[in-house]
Amino acid sequence: MIAIPYLTALTTYFSYGLLFAFGQIRDLFRKVLDWCRSNNLQGYAPICLGLEDFYVRRLYLRIQDCFGRPIASAPDAWFDVVERQSNDNNKTLKRTEKITRCLNLGSYNYLGFAAADEYCTPRAIETLKKFSPSTCSTRVDGGTLTLHNELEEFVAKFVGKPAAVVFGMGYVTNSAILPVLIGKGGLIISDSLNHNSIVNGARGSGATIRVFQHNTPSHLEEVLREQIAEGQPRTHRPWKKIIVVVEGIYSMEGELCKLPEIVAICKKYKAYTYLDEAHSIGAVGKSGRGVCELLGVDTADVDIMMGTFTKSFGSCGGYIAGSKELIQYLKYTCPAHLYATSISPPAAQQIISSIKVILGEDGSSRGAQKLACIRENSNFFRSELQKMGFEVLGDNDSPVMPIMLYNPAKIPAFSRECLKQNVAVVTVAFPATPLLLARARICISASHTKEDLVKALEVISRVGDLVGIKYFPAEPKKEHQE
C-alpha cells in the first residue's frame, strides 16, 4: 500500500499535464515549421508515426542525463561514473574524459560478487584460459561443456529441485520458456506488476492473459474462480492449462510475494505456479536459497522456479528448475536451448564458484557473512530512511528499497543533486512505473560498509530536504545522555 499525500497527487497530475501540454505545443510548432520543408522519404513509409515516440521525444529526452550513465569500472560498492555533457539541451549527450568516483546505490550487486572476488575471479580466469570466452555453438550442436552439466546440477541442488537448465540471458529465459510451456487455449494469470520479460513471454505464447491485483491472494482466487467457471473465450470450453506467474521480490516495489497463500490457492484450483526469483535467489533466506526458504514454502509445491544469475551471483544468464520430466521436455523444445548460444564458460564458472562461496563449500564462512551483512545493511538502511521521514516501500529483509518521489520534476533534481555529492542512484519514472508513482530505487549490497551507508544516508537526507520528498513526519531523535 502506498500512501500518497493528496496535495502531492494533485501537483503530480498538474505537472504531467503541463509537460504534456508543452510537448504538444512544441510538436505543433514543429509540424507547422516543417510544412514547407519537403521530406526525403522517396515514397517509403515513415518508420514511426509521430505519436508513438511522443513520450521519448518530449519528456524522456529532457532528463536524459539521469538515465543510462556509462560507468568505467566494475560495479562494486564504489565505482567510476563517466561524465557526459550536452550542447543542445539534453537531446544528445557526449561522453567526456572525466570520471567521478561515486557510491554505487543502483547495481544489483546483492552479495558483492560484482567486483573481483578472492575465490571466484582466479577460477573464472582459469576457465577463461582453458575454455575460451565463448562456446561458439548452441547447446545441442557442440556447446555443452562439462561446465554446463556441472552448473545445472549445482543450480538444481542449490534451489532444491530435481533438475535445472541454464540459458545465456535472463530476459530470454522468461520470454522463451513461457511460449513453450503454454499455448493457445491456456490461461496465464500474472501479477499486475510483473517484469516486462514475463509480459513479453506471455504475449508471445498466444495464451489468454489475465491480471490479478498485485500481491492480493484474494483477488487471485476471485480471478481463478471466474476464469475456470467461464472457460475459454467464446467457446467456453475448459482451459487446457492454467499457469499463475508471480515474482519472488518485485524489483520496483521491494516487496516479497505472499507465496504461501498463493501456492495454497493454486493447489486448490489445480493451477501451475511459476515463480520468478530474479531478485530473491541468493539474496534472501537464511542460506540464500531465496523466497521459498524465507517464507517456509516447500520447493516441491512450486512447479517451475526461474531465476537469473545477474543479481546475486555476479554473472549473466538465467535458469529454470523443476522436475526431471519438465527439464527434459524443455531441453527438447525450448528455442533458447536449441538455437541460442550456450552460456559463456567464464560466466558459468563464476556462478559455480559463487554458489560454492554462498554454501560455504569453499572452506570459509564468507557466504554466511555476506548473507548476514546484506540483511543487516538493508534493515538498517530502511529503518534509518523511514525515521528521516522518507516514504520507503518494500518489506523487511528485502535489499531493494524504492524511495517515492512522485513529482516528475523531482526525478532529475534528486538524481543530479545526488550525483553532485558523489552518490549514484537510479531513478525510475513512467512508463516503467505508474504515472503518479515515480521513485528512486536503492539496491543495497553486502559490499557496502557501515561508513558507506552512513554517508549515503547523510547525502540522501540533505538532498531530500532540498528536493522536498520527506512526505512523512520524521521521528524525533532520542536525546543522548551526556
Next chain:
Amino acid sequence: MYVKAVPPTDLNKNTEWFTYPGVWTTYILILFSWLVVLCVFGCSPGMAWTILHLSHFLVTYHFFHWKKGTPFADDQGIYNGLTWWEQIDNGKQLTRNRKFLTVVPVVLYLIASHTTDYQNPMLFFNTLAVFVLVVAKFPNMHKVRIFGINADH
C-alpha cells in the same frame, strides 16, 4: 492528508493513471483555474464560461476522441486503432470514470448557457459542442467511425 494508491489491474499504461485518486479533483481544478485566467481578461462571466466550455470541447475532443494509440512504444502498438476514450477501463462501458467524464461537459454547458441567458449565437455553439461530446461518449459509439473519418489506414 494521505490517500492509498492501489495499483490497478490495467495493463495499458496510457489509461491506468486515470484510476488513481486525485484525478477528478485535478481535472476540475484545472477547469476552474482557466476560468480565473479568463476573468482576469475582463470579459463578462457569460463569455468566460462560454470560452471555457468551447476550449474544453476542442481540447478533450482532440485528445480523447481523435488521437489514437499511446504516446510510447512499449506496448508494440496493440492500441493503435483505439482512441483514448475507447482504451480507458479496458473498453468496459459505463464505469464511474466514464460517467464522470460524460457529466463534466454537460455541467459546463448548463452553466455556460445559463450565464449567457440562452442567447444566440453562443447558445448554438455551446449546444453543438455538448452534443458532439456526449454522443462521442455513448457506449454504442465504441469503435464506430462515422463515414470512415479517423479510421485506420
